[in-house]
Amino acid sequence: MKLQSLFSFRYLASLLLLVSLFAASCSNDKGKVEGVNMLYGTDSKVWKTAKETDTAGDKVKQTDAQKQEELRIFANGTYNMTGASGAVSGKYTFDQTGKTITLTPDGATTSNTFAVETLTDKKLTLKSADGAALMLEAE
Numbered sequence: 001m002k003l004q005s006l007f008s009f010r011y012l013a014s015l016l017l018l019v020s021l022f023a024a025s026c027s028n029d030k031g032k033v034e035g036v037n038m039l040y041g042t043d044s045k046v047w048k049t050a051k052e053t054d055t056a057g058d059k060v061k062q063t064d065a066q067k068q069e070e071l072r073i074f075a076n077g078t079y080n081m082t083g084a085s086g087a088v089s090g091k092y093t094f095d096q097t098g099k100t101i102t103l104t105p106d107g108a109t110t111s112n113t114f115a116v117e118t119l120t121d122k123k124l125t126l127k128s129a130d131g132a133a134l135m136l137e138a139e
Helices: 002-025
Strands: 044-053 070-074 078-083 086-095 100-105 112-119 123-127 133-138
Touching: none
Parallel strands: none
Antiparallel strands: 044 070, 044 133, 070 078, 078 086, 086 100, 100 112, 112 123, 123 133
């Protein structure tokens, strides 16, 4: 009888461990907006597009040129976007409480404000007012 109890305990412990690992691996960062330093790391951070969705929430196929685009965010409140069509630099403001980021290109009179749905050390999801979303990953 002791052998059977020991086997049952090991089985139960293994099962609990597997369930815990599964739950941890399925965690979702959506809605998690950490501190502003996650945007730029210690000095600057490069973000690349991982996925894009349109206003209906459907995935947008990335062109080769779009896959090469980079968004570099600096700790001093500036940013630089580079791609096949050139480069754009400007300033940004991040409102952690309101979960928004506003990008203002140098020399522009208008700015673009995005809702920040996710901001962690490795993921950044920006959503425009019309519902299109851009999921970025840190390089």
